Amino acid sequence: MNNFIKEFSYLNVYYLSAIIFLVIVAAITFIVLKRRSKKKLEEEPKVRPEVKLEIKPEVKVEFKEVKKEEVTKEVIEEKKEEIVKEVAVEIVEEVVPEVIEEKKAPWSQRLKNGLVRSRGEVWDKVGELFSRGKMDNAVLDEMEEILYAADLGPKLVEELIAELKKSASANTTNNFKLILYDFLYKRMEMYQQNNHNQKELAPSQKNTNVIMIVGVNGVGKTTTIGKLAMRYASNGAKVVVGACDTFRAAAVDQLEIWCKRANVQMIRAKEGSDPSGVAYETLQTARNTGADYCILDTAGRLHNNMNLMEELKKLKRVLTKLDPMAPHQILLVLDAITGQNAIKQAQEFHKALNLTGIIFTKCDGSSKAGSAVAIIQELKVPIIFIGVGESVEDLDRFELKEYLQALLNI
Ligand SMILES: Nc1nc2c(ncn2[C@@H]2O[C@H](COP(=O)(O)OP(=O)(O)OP(=O)(O)O)[C@@H](O)[C@H]2O)c(=O)[nH]1
Numbered sequence: 389m390n391n392f393i394k395e396f397s398y399l400n401v402y403y404l405s406a407i408i409f410l411v412i413v414a415a416i417t418f419i420v421l422k423r424r425s426k427k428k429l430e431e432e433p434k435v436r437p438e439v440k441l442e443i444k445p446e447v448k449v450e451f452k453e454v455k456k457e458e459v460t461k462e463v464i465e466e467k468k469e470e471i472v473k474e475v476a477v478e479i480v481e482e483v484v485p486e487v488i489e490e491k492k493a494p495w496s497q498r499l500k501n502g503l504v505r506s507r508g509e510v511w512d513k514v515g516e517l518f519s520r521g522k523m524d525n526a527v528l529d530e531m532e533e534i535l536y537a538a539d540l541g542p543k544l545v546e547e548l549i550a551e552l553k554k555s556a557s558a559n560t561t562n563n564f565k566l567i568l569y570d571f572l573y574k575r576m577e578m579y580q581q582n583n584h585n586q587k588e589l590a591p592s593q594k595n596t597n598v599i600m601i602v603g604v605n606g607v608g609k610t611t612t613i614g615k616l617a618m619r620y621a622s623n624g625a626k627v628v629v630g631a632c633d634t635f636r637a638a639a640v641d642q643l644e645i646w647c648k649r650a651n652v653q654m655i656r657a658k659e660g661s662d663p664s665g666v667a668y669e670t671l672q673t674a675r676n677t678g679a680d681y682c683i684l685d686t687a688g689r690l691h692n693n694m695n696l697m698e699e700l701k702k703l704k705r706v707l708t709k710l711d712p713m714a715p716h717q718i719l720l721v722l723d724a725i726t727g728q729n730a731i732k733q734a735q736e737f738h739k740a741l742n743l744t745g746i747i748f749t750k751c752d753g754s755s756k757a758g759s760a761v762a763i764i765q766e767l768k769v770p771i772i773f774i775g776v777g778e779s780v781e782d783l784d785r786f787e788l789k790e791y792l793q794a795l796l797n798i
């Protein structure tokens with residue numbers, strides 16, 4: 389019996405050791421396999437973030453959409469290729485404007501580029517109709533439609549059609565351009581002449597030149613002031629800018645960015661002060677520091693219960709306390725897109741403030757740049773500056789000949 393027990397316990401020890409051995413082997417195998425798979429899993433994301441770093445969000449989404457089991461080496465390679473393409477597109481988009489900026493196309497080119505829509509959608513089309521040589525009713529109707537859409541105004545359209553009918557025999561495109569050039573030039577020249585006669589915006593030797601910029605909201609007042617500040621400052625003039633648009637805090641921040649770029653001083657509202665208060669303080673600072681220019685940004689709209697024109701009149705009045713001749717310039721900013729409606733706006737501002745000039749902005753964004761002719765005729769106030777884009781170089785003095793040459797591609 390004792391022997392049996394002894395044998396049995398030996399057997400048990402053998403079995404037990406074998407089981408323990410097997411368990412250890414299984415455990416080691418399990419640990420090794422687990423480590424391997426963990427390592428593999430760790431390696432896998434290592435590839436993916438590398439890829440993710442370069443890709444645009446849409447590509448990331450695309451990548452995520454591939455099921456995990458489908459993320460093979462080939463898929464990753466394929467995605468990488470796509471990603472490289474996407475990144476390349478992105479880089480091209482980002483770099484091109486900078487390259488253009490660096491090259492700084494001359495103003496004449498910028499103006500021509502800026503007026504491309506007006507030229508293509510209006511004047512080239514009218515020229516094409518004219519060159520058919522047959523001014524029948526169908527052609528005249530089509531011409532009228534194009535000219536009305538370009539917001540030339542009924543009076544000018546009528547006069548122009550009559551002029552074209554008269555000259556219909558001389559039916560080459562070149563002649564058409566000359567007819568048109570003469571027509572538009574005659575109608576603008578006498579008012580633009582004022583522009584040349586004016587001392588314009590040149591710094592006066594003794595006094596600070598005060599320029600008040602007005603216009604409805606969104607026409608480009610603040611941007612234009614930024615461009616002007618940069619223009620004058622880079623010519624060595626001392627400029628002080630007043631953020632009299634106290635309606636929106638964002639408007640002041642926007643102006644501040646421009647002033648920092650131009651390295652010019654900006655005066656902002658103190659708690660509770662109104663636009664006239666800021667204007668007064670700006671002119672005071674400008675005079676005390678011997679500035680050549682004091683440029684005032686104004687609001688395009690006010691709180692509902694306040695009248696914009698009354699506020700602007702008050703602002704203008706306040707300036708005379710410091711300089712009876714101030715403001716020397718009151719420039720109305722008009723957005724070319726507004727077309728004929730701009731005339732109504734302009735008349736209202738002119739009545740309240742007696743404008744000295746117009747800044748015609750956003751000519752690049754519209755086919756209505758020709759409406760300048762109608763505006764000048766109606767208002768009898770010259771256009772001083774023209775804007776054809778958002779960068780500093782996209783604003784320059786309005787020169788009639790240059791403008792018409794660019795508009796008609798002569
Ligand atoms: N394409 C183009 N955009 C312009 C031009 N001038 C201004 N802008 C843009 O027009 C937008 C409005 O310009 P702002 O200068 O803020 O206009 P604002 O008159 O000060 O507007 P408020 O302060 O709201 O009254 C901005 O996005 C400018 O970059 C231009 O000549 N061409």
Ligand SMILES: [Mg+2]
Pocket residue numbers: 609610611633639685
């Ligand atoms: Mg503004």
